[in-house]
Amino acid sequence: MALRLDYSNMIAGHASAGIPETQLREHAARFRDAHAALRQGHDAGTLGFLDLPGNRHLHDQVVRFAEQARGGWRDVVILGIGGSALGPIALRTALRPPLWNVLDVSHRDGHPRLHVLDNVDPLTIGTLLDGLDLRHTLFLVTSKSGGTAETMAQYLVVRQRLEDAAPDDARRHLAFITDPDKGVLRAIARDEGIPAFDIPPNVGGRFSVLSPVGTLPAALIGIDTASLLEGAADLMRRCDTAELARNPAGTFAMLQWLADAYHGLRMQVLMPYSDALRDFAAWFVQLWAESLGKRRPDGISVGPTPIAALGATDQHSQVQLFMEGPVDKTVTFISIGSPARDVEIPALHEDRKELGYLGGHSLGRLLDVERQATAGALARRGRPNMTLHLDRVDAWHVGALIMLLEIATIYAGALYGVDPLDQPGVELGKQFTYAMLGRPDAEGARREWNLLPKPEPQWSV
Amino acid sequence: MALRLDYSNMIAGHASAGIPETQLREHAARFRDAHAALRQGHDAGTLGFLDLPGNRHLHDQVVRFAEQARGGWRDVVILGIGGSALGPIALRTALRPPLWNVLDVSHRDGHPRLHVLDNVDPLTIGTLLDGLDLRHTLFLVTSKSGGTAETMAQYLVVRQRLEDAAPDDARRHLAFITDPDKGVLRAIARDEGIPAFDIPPNVGGRFSVLSPVGTLPAALIGIDTASLLEGAADLMRRCDTAELARNPAGTFAMLQWLADAYHGLRMQVLMPYSDALRDFAAWFVQLWAESLGKRRPDGISVGPTPIAALGATDQHSQVQLFMEGPVDKTVTFISIGSPARDVEIPALHEDRKELGYLGGHSLGRLLDVERQATAGALARRGRPNMTLHLDRVDAWHVGALIMLLEIATIYAGALYGVDPLDQPGVELGKQFTYAMLGRPDAEGARREWNLLPKPEPQWSV
Numbered sequence: 056m057a058l059r060l061d062y063s064n065m066i067a068g069h070a071s072a073g074i075p076e077t078q079l080r081e082h083a084a085r086f087r088d089a090h091a092a093l094r095q096g097h098d099a100g101t102l103g104f105l106d107l108p109g110n111r112h113l114h115d116q117v118v119r120f121a122e123q124a125r126g127g128w129r130d131v132v133i134l135g136i137g138g139s140a141l142g143p144i145a146l147r148t149a150l151r152p153p154l155w156n157v158l159d160v161s162h163r164d165g166h167p168r169l170h171v172l173d174n175v176d177p178l179t180i181g182t183l184l185d186g187l188d189l190r191h192t193l194f195l196v197t198s199k200s201g202g203t204a205e206t207m208a209q210y211l212v213v214r215q216r217l218e219d220a221a222p223d224d225a226r227r228h229l230a231f232i233t234d235p236d237k238g239v240l241r242a243i244a245r246d247e248g249i250p251a252f253d254i255p256p257n258v259g260g261r262f263s264v265l266s267p268v269g270t271l272p273a274a275l276i277g278i279d280t281a282s283l284l285e286g287a288a289d290l291m292r293r294c295d296t297a298e299l300a301r302n303p304a305g306t307f308a309m310l311q312w313l314a315d316a317y318h319g320l321r322m323q324v325l326m327p328y329s330d331a332l333r334d335f336a337a338w339f340v341q342l343w344a345e346s347l348g349k350r351r352p353d354g355i356s357v358g359p360t361p362i363a364a365l366g367a368t369d370q371h372s373q374v375q376l377f378m379e380g381p382v383d384k385t386v387t388f389i390s391i392g393s394p395a396r397d398v399e400i401p402a403l404h405e406d407r408k409e410l411g412y413l414g415g416h417s418l419g420r421l422l423d424v425e426r427q428a429t430a431g432a433l434a435r436r437g438r439p440n441m442t443l444h445l446d447r448v449d450a451w452h453v454g455a456l457i458m459l460l461e462i463a464t465i466y467a468g469a470l471y472g473v474d475p476l477d478q479p480g481v482e483l484g485k486q487f488t489y490a491m492l493g494r495p496d497a498e499g500a501r502r503e504w505n506l507l508p509k510p511e512p513q514w515s516v
Numbered sequence: 517m518a519l520r521l522d523y524s525n526m527i528a529g530h531a532s533a534g535i536p537e538t539q540l541r542e543h544a545a546r547f548r549d550a551h552a553a554l555r556q557g558h559d560a561g562t563l564g565f566l567d568l569p570g571n572r573h574l575h576d577q578v579v580r581f582a583e584q585a586r587g588g589w590r591d592v593v594i595l596g597i598g599g600s601a602l603g604p605i606a607l608r609t610a611l612r613p614p615l616w617n618v619l620d621v622s623h624r625d626g627h628p629r630l631h632v633l634d635n636v637d638p639l640t641i642g643t644l645l646d647g648l649d650l651r652h653t654l655f656l657v658t659s660k661s662g663g664t665a666e667t668m669a670q671y672l673v674v675r676q677r678l679e680d681a682a683p684d685d686a687r688r689h690l691a692f693i694t695d696p697d698k699g700v701l702r703a704i705a706r707d708e709g710i711p712a713f714d715i716p717p718n719v720g721g722r723f724s725v726l727s728p729v730g731t732l733p734a735a736l737i738g739i740d741t742a743s744l745l746e747g748a749a750d751l752m753r754r755c756d757t758a759e760l761a762r763n764p765a766g767t768f769a770m771l772q773w774l775a776d777a778y779h780g781l782r783m784q785v786l787m788p789y790s791d792a793l794r795d796f797a798a799w800f801v802q803l804w805a806e807s808l809g810k811r812r813p814d815g816i817s818v819g820p821t822p823i824a825a826l827g828a829t830d831q832h833s834q835v836q837l838f839m840e841g842p843v844d845k846t847v848t849f850i851s852i853g854s855p856a857r858d859v860e861i862p863a864l865h866e867d868r869k870e871l872g873y874l875g876g877h878s879l880g881r882l883l884d885v886e887r888q889a890t891a892g893a894l895a896r897r898g899r900p901n902m903t904l905h906l907d908r909v910d911a912w913h914v915g916a917l918i919m920l921l922e923i924a925t926i927y928a929g930a931l932y933g934v935d936p937l938d939q940p941g942v943e944l945g946k947q948f949t950y951a952m953l954g955r956p957d958a959e960g961a962r963r964e965w966n967l968l969p970k971p972e973p974q975w976s977v
Contacts (some may be wrong), residue, residue: 175879176879341832348836403672423639434969
């Protein structure tokens with residue numbers, strides 16, 4: 056089996072604060088309802104991410120563009136934030152060698168570096184743009200709506216620099232990834248003949264990594280996007296069952312929901328033991344937090360808090376809290392069967408007890424042993440945890456892992472009783488921003504902003 | 517004022533789930549006890565981090581070594597994990613230009629790149645070592661005890677490579693940062709004449725960033741470590757008062773503790789609006805989690821869960837949850853008065869409403885407006901938050917910020933009733949690791965490990 060969820064340590068028999076096995080079985084019917092809701096959503100056309108692995112038209116466009124671009128660019132820069140950035144960053148870190156942007160081009164097989172501007176910090180943007188040779192740089196501007204303030208601000212800065220460098224040539228250095236019809240990016244693309252790739256209207260930002268949002272930059276740096284989509288498709292087929300005990304995404308979602316709803320385990324850590332999946336955990340944090348953290352229709356605020364961690368690194372940071380702090384977390388480890396490469400630990404200083412036992416093992420073995428030790432120690436202290444086992448970190452497995460967690464998110468939305476596809480909570484902050492910057496259509500927000508209490512000097516130190 | 521904590525939005529009058537002003541005043545005596553405990557700890561010699569800003573001897577050693585090394589190394593690599601890695605990474609990101617390791621040496625003013633191996637992932641380590649020119653590389657091996665498995669494994673791998681490359685020259689490429697007397701690194705340094713820098717015995721890993729653990733790599737890449745220590749010393753002086761209303765570290769600690777203990781706000785987000793402080797939040801996570809997340813003497817598990825976030829980026833990821841999820845968090849923003857550099861947003865596409873309002877503002881202004889908008893929107897929804905204002909991100913301010921949070925951690929330990937200096941919860945996992953790798957002195961752990969329940973096939977999918 057290529058991807059397996061072992062949840063032994065989520066069960067009360069293994070970890071005392073865990074879920075009684077009977078409780079999991081009792082909720083089989085509830086899961087059937089969640090699975091039916093996913094099917095209905097798919098039939099109703101709201102779950103477009105499920106169609107991405109089979110959308111050959113969209114993928115062909117991406118592959119063709121990447122083939123034509125081959126050898127043409129030294130640097131590719133994504134202008135995007137949130138789902139437009141987290142997915143591509145996760146793919147680059149997982150599926151390209153470490154230090155990709157530092158490696159010499161010969162170690163990148165002729166592919167470009169990939170930079171992601173996921174913020175509007177002027178120092179970062181200014182420094183990056185100063186260092187690029189704009190003649191050899193392609194900018195991918197990614198925004199579903201075309202209205203994202205941060206991305207649009209970046210675009211204006213970049214556009215001006217391109218115009219200044221080569222007035223007639225600016226358009227050749229741009230590609231947009233946006234809604235097929237709506238929004239300002241689509242309009243500009245049409246007016247100016249800038250290449251534009253579709254984010255299907257029923258695919259939201261945090262579910263977009265298998266759309267051109269993720270696949271276009273991935274293909275440009277040589278990632279096997281076909282295999283990525285195949286892994287996702289395979290996992291979808293495995294989850295095409297209402298039987299909880301056979302559905303990995305269903306099991307993951309149900310365990311996390313039961314842990315939160317019945318056992319007070321409201322924080323949910325994702326902790327890969329693999330540097331390659333370091334940024335994948337951040338992608339998951341957005342997916343889980345933004346989909347599930349919201350007000351139910353009855354006004355109750357719900358949602359688990361996802362936390363990103365990294366093994367073994369966080370054993371020396373967050374794990375003390377996970378082991379001995381309040382019993383309010385689950386930990387999901389990701390283990391890798393075969394590392395892409397292993398390194399032997401040589402037998403030096405064999406007379407020293409702090410060093411001698413290490414020689415002859417490999418770093419990969421050490422890493423995996425530490426994962427087992429941490430999982431075992433957590434269980435020994437009664438703290439529920441589970442492990443997603445991947446045979447290896449390659450495009451197929453990463454595609455499967457992405458789809459597992461996306462489908463689990465939809466199930467979890469049904470279990471929590473919230474719409475996993477919206478994000479109404481961030482609207483007020485956006486409106487306040489528009490108000491302060493003087494956007495003409497933000498009058499109402501300006502009035503509300505002016506009524507808010509302001510900082511009080513006596514509460515300052 | 518150079519560093520200011522505005523906690524208006526932590527108070528119930530501004531954010532309905534916040535702390536009543538009376539409650540803060542009622543706890544003034546409790547804070548005096550916490551402050552007295554810090555003084556006693558300092559007098560008893562357990563709080564060595566408070567002596568680091570004034571330890572001229574230690575700092576002179578670091579500066580002298582860095583001066584002698586000037587121009588000699590192309591790459592410096594830290595072998596270290598936890599506090600040995602998080603501090604140096606935070607300093608590099610905060611106080612050197614973005615993309616430091618990607619920039620050409622001319623943009624680094626002749627200083628070396630700085631890599632930090634904070635894990636034992638074989639792909640990362642193998643790729644980095646293959647790419648380095650070992651003749652021009654210095655390795656800093658950082659471990660207080662000298663027994664850290666991950667760091668010792670890295671050291672063995674590096675040592676072998678150095679011996680293979682130039683048998684007689686290996687020692688010249690090494691410097692150790694460790695206990696002044698104890699441990700295997702100190703012993704090897706003595707035997708072989710390898711330069712070694714002290715981590716004072718009363719300075720634990722997560723409080724070590726202002727010791728050579730942080731200052732040596734910082735000095736090697738040209739950071740003004742004297743100014744870093746001055747900022748820390750200044751903040752120490754500001755906190756030398758038992759009067760809560762005048763003590764910034766005390767106010768921070770008291771607000772966070774009251775929020776957790778009385779108001780169910782058990783997750784505590786640190787969210788700088790500055791890419792430069794992106795990795796600083798990860799440093800804080802270790803400090804707060806490992807110091808406070810533990811069992812009290814009466815057996816009760818306590819401790820807030822710190823969460824790292826980044827503005828404006830996380831407005832498109834975690835903020836939906838912060839706004840609408842359960843009311844169980846505080847958010848501490850960090851704002852920067854003057855960005856190190858600003859970038860104007862040009863007035864292009866002025867006819868498009870999604871773009872037109874941005875022109876004429878700067879990216880720095882946009883970032884700061886978004887911070888204000890997010891803080892205001894959180895308060896409007898009743899969610900407590902506060903803001904640490906720094907005039908700018910420079911060595912002085914970062915030193916002050918470090919000391920503020922370190923002192924706050926000691927106060928918080930007293931308020932929670934735990935020892936903020938130990939980390940007993942990670943010992944079991946270490947013992948299990950030793951047991952599996954066959955370290956001779958791990959017999960007891962091996963027996964306990966063998967008794968643990970193992971994965972059960974029926975709990976797998």
